[in-house]
Amino acid sequence: VEEPPVELLEHEPLRHRHLRSGRIPRAGDPVTGRVRLLVNGDVAFGVCRPAERESGFYKNADGDDLVYVHEGGGRLESMFGPLEFRAGDYLVIPRGVIHRFVVEGDATLVTIESASGMEIPRRYRNEYGQLLEHAPYCERDVRVPRELETHDERGTFRVRIRARGVVTVYEYPFHPFDVVGWDGFLYPWAISIHDFxxxxxxxxxxxxxxxxxxxxxxxxxxxxxxxxxxxxxxxxxxxxxxxxxxxxxxxxxxxxxxxxxxxxxxxxxxxxxxxxxxxxxxxxxxxxxxxxxxxxxxxxxxxxxxxxxxxxxxxxxxxxxxxxxxx
Missing domain, CATH: 2.60.120.10 (Jelly Rolls)
Structure with a gap:
């Protein structure tokens, strides 16, 4: 089991707060470098300023991750294929998806780790799930993995799995992205704030x-x-x-x-x-x-x-x- 527990402040006075995220030192990778700042039982809000370019393989089994790319770019790799991202993108990563980040430049990521599913607001969708004309974005703005990259490799592959509030490391004897195809509607996707x-x-x-x-x-x-x-x-x-x-x-x-x-x-x-x-x-x-x-x-x-x-x-x-x- 890895990762130190988040230390919460108790009995804090009720007041407005201003946090300067630029003071967070660069450390870790796009997953291990996450600094959780504000939390409750539904969500953890934080910022990541990674020092390392690549994260290891990671799965959040406790909930969905919403990552806003404030600075930098790169690609999100998963068993569904790569998903390119750039500054201004939101990345929606459903629970249970093994993935890893490869970032370019000095990245800054805003992380919203939700215990429940991160969804498009219900009032924007019709009874079939299609976005309505009054919605502030449309299906054309959504980007999904398009090409499957298979990895037929043997070896030792460490996967960090967050479940029940702790992180456990499993070692796979095969590459976690060794799949021949996928189907369904559960996959990572991206949308830019500039398309809103x-x-x-x-x-x-x-x-x-x-x-x-x-x-x-x-x-x-x-x-x-x-x-x-x-x-x-x-x-x-x-x-x-x-x-x-x-x-x-x-x-x-x-x-x-x-x-x-x-x-x-x-x-x-x-x-x-x-x-x-x-x-x-x-x-x-x-x-x-x-x-x-x-x-x-x-x-x-x-x-x-x-x-x-x-x-x-x-x-x-x-x-x-x-x-x-x-x-």
Missing amino acids: EPITKSIHAPPPAHQMFEAHSLVVCSFVPRMLDYHPEAVPIPYNHSNLDSDEVLFYCNDQFGSRKGIEVGSITLHPSGLPHGPQPGAVEASLGKTRTEELAVMLDTFRPLQMTRAAAEIEDEAYSWSWKTT
């Missing part, structure tokens, strides 16, 4: 308008460049609000988020349920008259509270929770 067609309105559209995926007790949204609210009297940034049902996590892919200040590329904010939040001082005034935003961000909303890990505390900007003060 934003929904705009004359007044502010709340986060469900940006939803990309759903799983049990969580949703994932994509905030992409788009027109801002176009009513003549609209204030084109989010209003102050309280999250009564969810914790809100944002990963900032650039520093163009209009309602935040002090944010850098790779920043992560946590706005927990029970506290109001909204534009920081000066943001409303700065937004007036603007017609477009270039923001790019990935949001995770969880319907059960998240706990911070010790690793998250080590990269926290503790001044963030006071950034709404005007004096």
